Amino acid sequence: DMATIEALEVNLRDGEDRLTTEGLPTTQQFLDGGAPDQFPGDVLDVAGFSGSLDSNPVISLPGFADIAQVNFETDTAGLGATTTTISSALxxxxxxxxxYTVTVEVAGRSNAPVGTISVSDGTDSCGPVALxxxxxxxxxxxxxxxxxxxxxxxLTATFxxxxxxxxxxxxxxxxxxNAAATSVSVTGPDRLRINTPTAFSANLAVTAPGGGEPAGTVTLSGGGSSCTISLPSATPSCDLSFGSVGAKTITASFVPGNADYLGSSSNGGGDQQSVAFVLSNLEVTKTDNVGTYFPGDLLVYTVQLRNEGPDDAVNLRLLDPVPAGLENVLWTCDSSGGVDCPENSGSGDLDLAISTYPVGALLNFSYYGNVQGSPASITNVASIVLPADATVEDVNLANNSASDLSLAEVLFTDSFENPPAVPELLVGSSNIQAEFESLRIPVEALTPLLDETARPVFQLRDASGAVANVYARLREEQVELALAVRQQDGIWQLSSWQAYASEPLLSWTAQQTTAGWALISVGWED
Incomplete structure (x- = not known):
């Protein structure tokens, strides 16, 4: 192509060819803004045109217009060039x-570009998206x-x-x-047995607007126990085990494995509140081994507490209130199986706190008192009270209490009082008939007939009625004996239990009165 340009000045000096469009009409300017450009070989970019420019020197003759010959060639490759710019990332x-939204602009030279854009931060990307x-x-x-x-x-946007x-x-x-914030919490059972590994789960979340799956460790701890979970994990849990009973607060703490996330802790609201308990079978038994009584009689009860396991029990309370119809109540305690008596003896209501009660333990109480008046019946109830915080779970609540019912002997039949009945005795009874008497208690013969509960085996009577009773029981495969004696005021006193290597000799003295023989003293001979 050739163009003839008027008012085009070409100066040839120092070997430079300079072209200027000054003085040309605007519509005829091929060079941007009329600024001088170097040629030949300059690429023009005017109104979307791209090409190469070459020029011959201007011929100037007096009286004629200056004439310059300009040759240009269209650059078709330059028409498709594009420029990609990220205008915002918000x-x-x-x-x-x-x-976050990345907005991209792509500019062309001849037309609006057609295609797709993709954006990458070097690791993560979005797109392709059509322009x-x-x-x-x-x-x-x-x-x-x-x-x-x-x-x-x-960020790199690619067209x-x-x-x-x-x-x-x-x-x-x-x-x-920036690093994303996190929150962590812990969940698990509300109740769990002591010394039993139990799964607790960590719940880790990324705080909005953040996201992703953090890496790191979560530590669960509480009640002196802790465990660690590595994240990420399909099953984010670990086992905790507690060696003591009571309320446990389990907390969670997240430590990130890199700088992409912030650490966090459960901070109260995300904690798990659980109770560690023991599993036990506590059994209370009670008997006096007699079915009937007369006014003033001595009733000797055996109250026993056992723990059949499987765990040691804690924080128990043993109750045996004095029943109606019984007075002057005293009690003594002996123990076995790794437990000590909370108290060795006492009077009135039995109300004892037991801090720890091992499996196989036995507390054995002799609980005795005098029949007061003429009650038709006496019901004595003993029970074990479990702690209110539910730290003892009993597998059989039905045996947590026991009762004993004794009935009064019928008096007045055909207007005459029945003679005092003699209880069922393993040795028998004896009426005092002399000033000095004695009896050997056949310990060896009694052994197969006894158990751990107190049982009357011999009764001594004078003219006023029963004045002494011998009670026997089997403890740790030995026969133990206790002597009960009625005092002058009618109150019975029970001696302490004692085991004898040989058959003990019970001796007594008496004196003759107008009413008959009256007991003076009774006791064991060495």
């Missing part, structure tokens, strides 16, 4: 896992990107043409990603 900054024409020479698109790590990011005539291009921009 919000900025973000946290790990938080989506939408925004003007005659530009297109735009956006996509949401989430960065999976913290730090200063260099990929989908039609011929455009060239690919890319552009960069900066974006800041």
């Amino acid at each position: 919000p900025d900054p973000t946290v790990v896992g938080q989506p 939408i024409a925004a003007s005659a020479l530009s297109s735009g698109a956006s996509c949401d990107l989430s960065s999976s790590s913290a730090g200063a990011k260099t 990929s043409p989908t039609v011929d005539g455009f060239t690919a291009s890319s552009g960069d921009a900066g974006h800041l990603v």
Whole structure:
């Protein structure tokens, strides 16, 4: 092509060819803004035109207009060039896992570019997304990107043409990603047996607007026990075991494995409140081994507490209130199986706190008193009270209490009082008939007939009625004996239990009165 340009000045000096368009009409300017450009070989970019310019020197003759010959050639490759620019990445900054919108513009030289854009932070990416024409020479698109790590990011937007005539291009921009906050909590059973490994789960969450799956460790702790979970995990749990009963507060603490997430702890609201308990079978038994009584009689009860396991029990309370119809109540205690008596003896109501009660333990109480008046019946109830905080779980609540019912002997039949009945005795009874008498108690013969409960085996009577009773029981495979004697005021006193290596001799003295023989003293001979 050739163009003739008027008012075109070409100066040839020092070997430079300079072309200026000053003085030409605006519509005829081929050079941007009329600024001088170097040629030959200059590339012109005016109104979307791209080409090469060459010029011959201007011929100037007096009386004629200056004439210059300009040759140009269209540059078809330059028409498809594009420029890709990231115009925004918002919000900025973000946290790990938080989506942010990256907006991209692609500019062309002859037409609005056609194709797709993709954006990458070096690890994570979004797109490809199709461009939408925004003007005659530009297109735009956006996509949401989430960065999976913290730090200063260099975002790269890449234009990929989908039609011929455009060239690919890319552009960069900066974006800041901060560490995401987290929250952690722990869940588990409300109740668990002591010394039993039990699973507790950690629940780790990324605080919005963050996201992703943090790596690190969660430590669960409480009640002197702790365990650690490595994350990420499909089953984020570990086992805790407690060696003592009571309320346990289990906490969780997350320590991140990198700088992408912040640490956190359960802080009260995310804690787990659990109760560690023991599993036991506590059994209370009670008997006096007699079915009937007369006014003033001595009733000797055996109250026993056992722990059949499987765990040692704690914080118990043993109760045996004095029943109606019984007075002057005393009690003594002996123990076996690794437990000590809370108190060795006492009077009145039996009300004892037991801090620890091992498996196989036995507390054995002799609980005795005098029949008061003429009650038709006497019901004596003993029970074990479990702690109110539910730290003892009993597998059989039905045996946590026991009662004994004794009935009064019928008096007055055919207007005459029945003679005093003699209780069922393993040795028998004896009426005092002399000033000095004695009896050997057949311990060896009694052994197969006894158990751990007190049982009357011999009764001594004078003219006033029963004045002494011998009670026997079997303890740790030995026969133990206790002597009860009625005092002058009618109150019975029971001696302590004692085991004898040989058959003991019970001796007594008496004196003759107008009413008959009266007991003076009774006791064991060495």
